[in-house]
Amino acid sequence: MKPKNHIFNHPTLQTLQQKCNNLNNLKQIHAQIVTTGLSLQTYCLSHLINISSKFNLTYAFTIFNHIPNPSIFLYNTLISSLVNQNNENKIHLAFSLYNKILTHKNLQPNSFTFPSLFKACCSNPSWFQYGLLLHTHVLKFLKPPFDLFVQGSLLNFYAKYGKLCLCRYLFDQIDQPDLATWNIILGAYANSFDDNVFPLEALCLFCDMQVAKVTANEVTIVALVSACSSLGALSHGFWVHCFVLRNKVMVNRFVGTALVDMYSKCGCLNLACQVFDRMFERDRDTFCYNAMIAGFAIHGYGNRAVELYRKMKSKGLVPDDATFVVTMFACSHAGLVEEGLEIFKSMKEVHGVEPKLEHYGCLIDLLGRAGRLKEAENWLQDMPMKPNAVIWRSLLGAARLHGNLDMGEVALRKLIELEPETSGNYVLLSNMYASVARWNDVKRVRMLMKHHGVNKLPGFSLVEINGAMHEFLTGDKTHPFSKEIYLKITEINRRLQEYGHNARTSEVLFDVEEEDKEGVLSYHSERLAIAFALIASPSSFAIRIIKNLRVCGDCHAFTKLISAVYGRDIIVRDRNRFHHFKDGSCSCLDYW
DNA sequence: ATAGGGTTAG
Numbered sequence: 277m278k279p280k281n282h283i284f285n286h287p288t289l290q291t292l293q294q295k296c297n298n299l300n301n302l303k304q305i306h307a308q309i310v311t312t313g314l315s316l317q318t319y320c321l322s323h324l325i326n327i328s329s330k331f332n333l334t335y336a337f338t339i340f341n342h343i344p345n346p347s348i349f350l351y352n353t354l355i356s357s358l359v360n361q362n363n364e365n366k367i368h369l370a371f372s373l374y375n376k377i378l379t380h381k382n383l384q385p386n387s388f389t390f391p392s393l394f395k396a397c398c399s400n401p402s403w404f405q406y407g408l409l410l411h412t413h414v415l416k417f418l419k420p421p422f423d424l425f426v427q428g429s430l431l432n433f434y435a436k437y438g439k440l441c442l443c444r445y446l447f448d449q450i451d452q453p454d455l456a457t458w459n460i461i462l463g464a465y466a467n468s469f470d471d472n473v474f475p476l477e478a479l480c481l482f483c484d485m486q487v488a489k490v491t492a493n494e495v496t497i498v499a500l501v502s503a504c505s506s507l508g509a510l511s512h513g514f515w516v517h518c519f520v521l522r523n524k525v526m527v528n529r530f531v532g533t534a535l536v537d538m539y540s541k542c543g544c545l546n547l548a549c550q551v552f553d554r555m556f557e558r559d560r561d562t563f564c565y566n567a568m569i570a571g572f573a574i575h576g577y578g579n580r581a582v583e584l585y586r587k588m589k590s591k592g593l594v595p596d597d598a599t600f601v602v603t604m605f606a607c608s609h610a611g612l613v614e615e616g617l618e619i620f621k622s623m624k625e626v627h628g629v630e631p632k633l634e635h636y637g638c639l640i641d642l643l644g645r646a647g648r649l650k651e652a653e654n655w656l657q658d659m660p661m662k663p664n665a666v667i668w669r670s671l672l673g674a675a676r677l678h679g680n681l682d683m684g685e686v687a688l689r690k691l692i693e694l695e696p697e698t699s700g701n702y703v704l705l706s707n708m709y710a711s712v713a714r715w716n717d718v719k720r721v722r723m724l725m726k727h728h729g730v731n732k733l734p735g736f737s738l739v740e741i742n743g744a745m746h747e748f749l750t751g752d753k754t755h756p757f758s759k760e761i762y763l764k765i766t767e768i769n770r771r772l773q774e775y776g777h778n779a780r781t782s783e784v785l786f787d788v789e790e791e792d793k794e795g796v797l798s799y800h801s802e803r804l805a806i807a808f809a810l811i812a813s814p815s816s817f818a819i820r821i822i823k824n825l826r827v828c829g830d831c832h833a834f835t836k837l838i839s840a841v842y843g844r845d846i847i848v849r850d851r852n853r854f855h856h857f858k859d860g861s862c863s864c865l866d867y868w
Numbered sequence: 869a870t871a872g873g874g875t876t877a878g
Contacts, residue, residue, distance in 0.1 A: 318870075319869055319870055320870090321870095322869095322870045322871075323869095323870065325870095326870075326871075347870095348871085349870055349871055350870090350871085351871085352870090352871040352872075353870075353871050354871090355871085355872095356871060356872065357871095386871090386872095387872075388871045388872045389871085389872080390872075390873095391871095391872035391873050392871085392872060392873090393872095394872095394873075395872090395873070423872090424873075425872045425873045426872080426873080427873085428872095428873035428874070429872075429873040429874095430873090431873085431874095432873065432874070433873095454873095455874080456873055456874045457873080457874080458874090459873095459874040459875075460873075460874050461874095462874090463874065463875070493874095493875090494875065495874055495875040496874090496875085497875085498874095498875040498876065499874090499875075501876095502875090502876080528875085528876095529875095529876070530875045530876045531875080531876085532876085533875095533876040533877065534875080534876055534877090536876090536877085537876075537877060540877095561876090562877090563876050563877055564876075564877080565877090566876090566877040566878080567876075567877045568877090569877090570877060570878065573878090596877095597878085598877055598878055599877090599878095600878095601877090601878045602877075602878055605878070634878075638878090
């Protein structure tokens, strides 16, 4: 039998390789490899490139460049270590290596090549186009079924750029998603803040995950907790916290920070503090302190926020952009003007951090709220970048608060320039005129609104939906806190208006084709349509959903369940067919 | 034999 020329079979190399962490060691190993003739072997060099790329990339490249025909393994090794350096130039290099693979006549990218490249595409929007291109290459070079790493990195790529429907479509095609894949899709839904329905879907998906018997880990929990946080769903968040305790999930820095954030945003400062205090000291990093300081800030405890900010610095933690934002936010809402000013000045003088737009925003808000309007205006004029709408709005707010009409008018003019369609801007000024009984001016502002074609949308409040709602959305009948679930009614109103909700006949026309802007359909559109309809017209007899295209996935089970739980008839028109759901069963009628 | 995807704050 032929002896294997395995690097681990070579005693000297083995020992050297294990403790190799500097250039000298590396050179020794390299020399050994050359003298023993092992340098003709891809396997051995791959190891060497892998080791050296971790602390000396130049050396790794030198080795690589001396290899006459590097194998795809070597390319993959180098590409992944370049991507993991997290640096624009390195990513450029990674893509040029990828180009070399493509132009090489004997090489083809494989399933190990794509995951790191998709990861690279997430780091900067300018790489988005490359990601799309890579997707076409996946289809060109790989044979389905694609492996979970490729699919996962693809999902993550689309999720990062907000292509949620597409993401779901791809997810639904994955045969047996593993833990990381579930975590990607959960995280994608949990972090879609522009639509409250998506975090809710994350909770639904978690149930599907449990049905699939995939065991949750810390990453899963973080996604769930942040979903609850953006929903304002305290009881669900608490349930997740209980899940953590019951299932012995680690409260690591990520989980801890997510819990602190969730409890803060859901109005439970007490619990936020408890979680924070019980975390391991080593886990309390800058992120974690930021979340806790933000918690104090939201609840109006300016002094406690500043105190914690000082404590954080005394622990040797380095404040970042967000630290300054949340601490100054706390100061401005608690009237701690001097403290806030001091922190702003210390950014540059003590921490060597150049204030960004949002920091100027905090500063102007701080001074404005305290009535120091002239100073606020001066800062606004002197700031090194162009003030955005947020800053002008905070000046407008301050002007209104302190009755400075002239400044309010200036700010409004700027605001209308920047965002002519936001009704709130007009309303602020109109209210300001109204407060000093300048009714002609009030009229003028209203006319201006009309002129710009702006309508005031109705205000919103939180709606409580009962436990059954939760139950059929999540399939979780054992949920101890299924009494309440919150959704913003604005969103529902907006959609209902868009889709022609008719209060008298209690029908909801929900055009699925319109809903999926990606051109890919997923069944959650229909689930959501039904949920909207129920929330919006709790006493209606029937719900009618109209779909123009076939929907992927099985909605029927879900719809049957709703018809049973709510005792309602649901009629779904699917192109040329009617589905009639009643008492948990479905009958289908062709309608021509 | 060697290379690959997922987690936190405003």
